[in-house]
Amino acid sequence: MSSNDDENATPEKLKVYHEKTMRTRQHSEETRRKLSIAQKGKRHSEETLRKMSESHMGHTPWNKGRKGVYSEKTLRKISESLKGRTLPRKVKKLSLSAGRKTSISLKDKTPWNRGRKKIRSDVLHKQSLSRLGKNHTLDTLRKISESFEEMKKSLKEYEKQLKSKK
Numbered sequence: 001m002s003s004n005d006d007e008n009a010t011p012e013k014l015k016v017y018h019e020k021t022m023r024t025r026q027h028s029e030e031t032r033r034k035l036s037i038a039q040k041g042k043r044h045s046e047e048t049l050r051k052m053s054e055s056h057m058g059h060t061p062w063n064k065g066r067k068g069v070y071s072e073k074t075l076r077k078i079s080e081s082l083k084g085r086t087l088p089r090k091v092k093k094l095s096l097s098a099g100r101k102t103s104i105s106l107k108d109k110t111p112w113n114r115g116r117k118k119i120r121s122d123v124l125h126k127q128s129l130s131r132l133g134k135n136h137t138l139d140t141l142r143k144i145s146e147s148f149e150e151m152k153k154s155l156k157e158y159e160k161q162l163k164s165k166k
Contacts, residue, residue, distance in 0.1 A: 041132045043125075 027035065044052070063069050070078070136144070 037133075041129060
């Protein structure tokens with residue numbers, strides 16, 4: 001828009017100008033990469049997820065009731081890629097005997113989180129976002145490694161004490 005157009009600018013003209021210039025803009029590869037990185041780790045709010053869910057209600061998926069959507073070659077590729085994969089416990093059904101055995105084996109064990117303070121999910125989310133894209137320094141990594149070595153040593157000493165008591 002030129003300086004003469006600024007005087008005659010109405011909200012409608014500004015909107016049309018903005019749509020023409022911004023929607024057709026082509027970003028460079030570097031800019032697209034930067035925009036992509038900026039969006040990584042972001043999650044939709046509960047309200048946004050609810051609105052998206054409501055917007056999809058009543059729409060039928062493009063492939064509902066259709067058969068033969070994928071070619072034989074594609075189906076074979078999908079099948080090959082999934083072979084040998086184990087299902088997570090939530091999906092995989094345990095046999096009754098396996099479930100009973102697991103239940104018996106866990107009977108006298110205390111849960112790993114017994115007595116630990118619970119952290120609210122929003123606090124965990126903030127913590128994870130604050131660490132996003134940050135790496136430990138070499139000095140910090142060395143200190144972490146040393147502390148793990150100390151923990152291993154103390155664990156071995158504790159196991160020796162337990163064996164000597166028996």
